[in-house]
Amino acid sequence: MPVYDFACACGSRFEMMVPSWSSPAPDCPACGATTARRPPSPAMHGRAAPPPSMASAPQSWEGVGSGDRDTITHWRRTVEARQEFESRHPEHREQRDAIAAHEGRFERRPLTYRELATRAASDGNATRAAAEASRERRTGGAAEPA
Known part of the structure; x- marks a missing residue:
């Protein structure tokens, strides 16, 4: 049996299981007067928010x-x-990269392994690439000459 929402002129609102839509509306449990079906609440329409990112x-x-x-x-x-x-x-799905460094200079903008690999692609030196990224974050712009 489906659950329907009902409202009474006295202000009472309630839900009740009834055999079908064509079944007569039940009397108000608060005052005994005749009730009327009301539209289902918005939650019944499937409005939902995704979990936080x-x-x-x-x-x-x-x-x-x-x-x-x-x-x-x-x-x-x-x-x-x-x-x-x-x-x-x-x-x-959110893009999530593995973090290589997140402390010190990298606290506000972590160094990802993707960025580290991109920086080290030319000579294969990850230490130099990490130092370059640190200098860039310290100056807030382009990297200083090594």
Whole structure:
């Protein structure tokens, strides 16, 4: 039996299972008057928001309340919900690159392995490439000469 929403002139609103749409509306449980069906609530129309993006997750120890269990549990569940959402809806998958460095000069803009490989492609020297990226972040623009 489907569940329908009903409203009464007295202001009472309630849900009730009835055999079908053509079944008569039940009397109001509050005042006993005749009721009328009302449109279902918006939640019944499938409006939903996706879980927060992975970019909104904390990136530091301080971001998880210095290890607060409740905060860590909340974010673990949030990330798992996002991963499950992305597995069902690949068109919403976010690009996530592995991080090579995230402290010091790289705190605000982490150095990804993709960026490191691109910088080191010419001579294969990852150490030089990381130093170049660090100099660039320190100056806020183009890399300084080595």
